[in-house]
Amino acid sequence: MPKKFEITNNIRKLRFFSNEMTQQELAEKAGASRQTIIAIEGGKYSPSLELAFRIADVFGVQVNEVFGYEIKE
């Protein structure tokens, strides 16, 4: 049986280190809705690869610095 992965993210931390960027600002810069950013931050939605890259681009970091994964047993 394939292992289950859980996507984790550091968006809250990255927003904090980007002058406490608001979710609305991040949403506008990444081309998504504020609700989607809230859902991603809360672990209620895993973004597409494209949106993940766009979010990383907003913070000027690599995707793996924004998103990671944990293996669920």
Added chain:
Amino acid sequence: MSYQEKRTITTIVTGLLVLAAYCLYAFNPVRLSALTPGDLKPWAVTMLIFIGIGVGASIIIQIVFHILMSISIAIKEKMRNMECDDKEIEKTIGAEMIEDERDKLIELKASKVGFGIAGGGFLLALVSIVLKYSPVVMLNILFLSMSLGSIIEGFVQLTFYRRGVWHA
């Protein structure tokens, strides 16, 4: 509650109202007693009329909802910042109503459920013919399953908005 969730709720309410109106009109004992058993034409006419009412009501309610939401967002924005201009208000309204990949995924997953229910209704309608029920029963099963499918699709969308949605 987000704009998309509120919009979904208005769609559900519209669907429920049209379905309730259809049931009250179509299954009215006075009307049923006046119909010739097995005559499909009055049923087809009624369903066509209610499909038209449903589409019309849905368009009008969505337009009214959109206008009311825009006014409510503009008022909130004005209360938050009295010096904001029309461009800023328009930008806020646009940002609130933006539809992105998550909304599309939710719509797609919910529509699968809606089509599933409509498909189940089609099978049930076929079974009703095999069991020698009147074609009127088959027509009503088809109509009701499609209406219910669209209402349940709305509820599934709301569930995805609340609980979250994931690919695959």
